[in-house]
Amino acid sequence: MKRALGLMMAMSAMAAMGVDAPLTTTMRRAMQPRPRYQPTAEDMEALAKAEEKRRRKADRKQQLK
Numbered sequence: 001m002k003r004a005l006g007l008m009m010a011m012s013a014m015a016a017m018g019v020d021a022p023l024t025t026t027m028r029r030a031m032q033p034r035p036r037y038q039p040t041a042e043d044m045e046a047l048a049k050a051e052e053k054r055r056r057k058a059d060r061k062q063q064l065k
Helices: 002-016 025-031 041-064
Strands: none
Touching: none
C-alpha cells in the first residue's frame, strides 16, 4: 500500500513538473509484487522456542508476585 502511494505521488509530481518520461526503473520495481515470505521449518522451530521462553519468563514473574 505504501509503495503504491509513493508511486502515485512520484507520478503526480512528475506530471506537475511537466515531465512525460516513461516509468523509471524504481517505479517499475515498485509495481512488481513482492514475493511472500515462506517460513521454513527452522523458522517455525525458532518461533516456538522463543514463544515458550517468553511464556516461561511470564510465569516466573507471575510466581514472584
